[in-house]
Amino acid sequence: METTTKARGLSEKKKTALSAYLFISPFFILFAIFGLFPMVFSFYLSFFRWDGLSPMTYIGVRNFELIFTDPVFFSSILNTFIIGLMGTLPQIFIGILLAFALNSTLIRYRNTFRTFVFLPYITSIVAVAIIFGVVFNNQPFGFANYILSTFDIGPIRWNAEYWPVKFAIATMVFWRWVGYNTIIFLAGMQSIPKELYEAAKIDGATVGQQIRLITLPMLKPIVMFVVFTATIGSFQLFTEPLIFLGRGLREEGITMVAYLWRDAFVYNSFGTASAAAIVLFFIIIAITAINLLITNRLGRSKKIG
Amino acid sequence: MAKESKEVGSSKFSYQKFFVYLFLISGSLISLFPFYYMFVMATRLNREINQVPPPFAPGANLVENFQKVLSSIDFFGAMWNSFIVASSVTVGTLFLCSLAGYTFAKLDFKGKNILFALILVTMMVPPQLGLIPQYYIITALGWLNDFRAIIVPGLINAFGIFWMRQYISSSVPDEIIEAARIDGCSHFRIYWNISVPMILPAFATLGIIVFMHVWNDFLWPLVVLRDPTMHTLQVALRALNDARQMDYGMIMSGTFWATVPLIIVFLLFNRLFIQSLSEGAVKS
Incomplete structure (x- = not known):
């Protein structure tokens, strides 16, 4: 709603696009945090020794x-x-x-x-x-x-x-x-x-x-x-x-x-x-x-x- | 219909009919027997279950077994937790998916097709792959033993967006949207006041799918809800099953009473259920 008021001066097309991005953003934000980032981080983590509490130590391919x-x-x-x-x-x-x-x-x-x-x-x-x-x-x-x-x-x-x-x-x-x-x-x-x-x-x-x-x-x-x-x-x-x-x-x-x-x-x-x-x-x-x-x-x- | 059944019911086909019935009846019996067996054991004492042959008819300890369940886990608390979590995820998912589905179905913007394709791609990735970092994020957010740990990630539903887009593009006419737009309606108002009332059947369908999914989910709640007072029903049942002293009467009683509400709801809305779940699959 806020965007539409802010965007009053903009053209109809821009207004539509702004609302559209706002409406679909929750999925992409949530997916980035709870979907994409964990996957990438899994790769990173697979090269470390970590017990969940103490700091992680890099150990190369030892886990594999x-x-x-x-x-x-x-x-x-x-x-x-x-x-x-x-x-x-x-x-x-x-x-x-x-x-x-x-x-x-x-x-x-x-x-x-x-x-x-x-x-x-x-x-x-x-x-x-x-x-x-x-x-x-x-x-x-x-x-x-x-x-x-x-x-x-x-x-x-x-x-x-x-x-x-x-x-x-x-x-x-x-x-x-x-x-x-x-x-x-x-x-x-x-x-x-x-x-x-x-x-x-x-x-x-x-x-x-x-x-x-x-x-x-x-x-x-x-x-x-x-x-x-x-x-x-x-x-x-x-x-x-x-x-x-x-x-x-x-x-x-x-x-x-x-x-x-x-x-x-x-x-x-x-x-x-x-x-x-x-x-x-x-x-x-x-x-x-x-x-x-x-x-x-x-x-x-x-x-x- | 009556004419047809008369035709095929002629003696020539009757042995086929017999086999079809035989097949369906044995299929139904195999489906139903475990439920019956669960009920039998929920009404029996452990020592009766441990006899050879085991009992095949219900006994008299239905209430006693359930009392034992209540003294070892917080059964109704867990059921309430499951209900809270599943309802929150369902309401949130319906809102976000219909809003995004509406956007992809009715609004024009740059990158629309690519973004939609991206959403579809995310469906292919099994969520377990990021399990450990997800746990790490939840810990960092301080959401361990907090329902937000299940509700917030549960709102990600690519299938729901896809499903809502399909439904909205065929059931909300473009003319109405254009007319409302000319009258100065904001996009959100068009979605909320005009589109939502038109897509309520899709809400029922997707709602059933999501609610059942969250209600029955096990791995993620097991990981993030450690505190017994926060356990959902599935995690609590597992705790019941994991006790040192295996009391099958008690375990089966807990399982039985956890299953009954779902079966009742299913039998009441049986057609809607089956239609929802099969439609959901066939469309994708």
Whole structure:
């Protein structure tokens, strides 16, 4: 408001521009302070030893040497990829199938089913991790172990063995997100013109052919979007391992963000934590580039085909 | 609709119908079972849960378990904290995003496209990368254990600006803005008195997305809210879960009562919720 009074003598165009800059400035100011500066400062900090209290000391690339000689760091990278894949791929597959079923003209109570499937997404990740922490309890009374015992399989130490840890965490990710992605796929499917299916039916296409030849190609941009967000989400995986494994964060289940959080806020080693953040940054850039490349490639082949 | 279902309901397709139902019902059961199991355990004593086989039907200790929760964490205090933080971020975000969205949709100025592209680029950067310096800034500002530590950075929302721009450019006519301008209205007044009333549905949509996001956020509140009296619900639940003595009945009770309000709100506004969240995703 002040600017407009001050700018009374200015031309209409200048007044508009002044108001515009004023209106969008909060985002840029806040982002500069809490987004851009921290990122740049992370690079700086990764060359220093710092416990959060005493003055920082410059130690060159020592932090990077430390994390690259730490086998747990490599485990955290590998775990992030493995759990990401285990949680995401089935999600996309089942999500598309569920969306197709929900979109089917054969069924009634569509809204009820949709609500049920979507419900896990409302739940906080902390709650999900706590609930599944009991489902995947190490003891024989844990739900998963009890079910297995009816098949004569002995109790599994879910939070301490290599694959069981990953399976348990991936299940949490899958359960919370599959409904959300289903709804997105469903929204995408509903935007596909009905005439296409009718024409296919007249030509005698089976349901399988309809999915393969109409639904999936038309759904491609949505699938890309879901893959993209799921990838970014996988790299942010933190809450599930922390709640499930406790602050000790065993090597079998630690993720990259959990690794850098533990270095900083449990071990007070902010330098190595920053170095880990930098490595994570470059991995994410690489994965994003690959993602974009594949998206472009697929987009182009569609045009040629 | 009725005609259609009659057509496809013919005997030829019924086995397909059966599989579609089977698939949806098993999907729903998998979705719902953890909620039920959580309720069962919230009504049971720890020693009952530790039996083999574990209980599958609700017990009688619903109230007792919740009393234990109340004696180990400040449950309602934490819920109130979550509410304060989530509401503040939602109101602030709606204001800033709609104002910026209005600017990008309706005003002409130098560098508009570049600035908008810059905002979109910031969406690609995961916030965890700057976690440590962010913590450092919050400490330097003296905002540790202060809700401002969550509210102020929470106002950065590139997606919200993008979303509001899309909505405003299609739902606020240029003629009205021009007419108001000729009548001597300031840009802010046009935004506040003319545009805002026209975009209330977009406020509902974005508001739901933002509120849920802040309510469920965990990592950042965990880092900056150390003092138990400042804990949000998610951080308090984690503290409950981290206690030495694992009392599953109590932990599940806390989790259950923390989840119920959200489920009730969701069931009341179920359509708006689902529409908001899927629209938000499909548009971007």
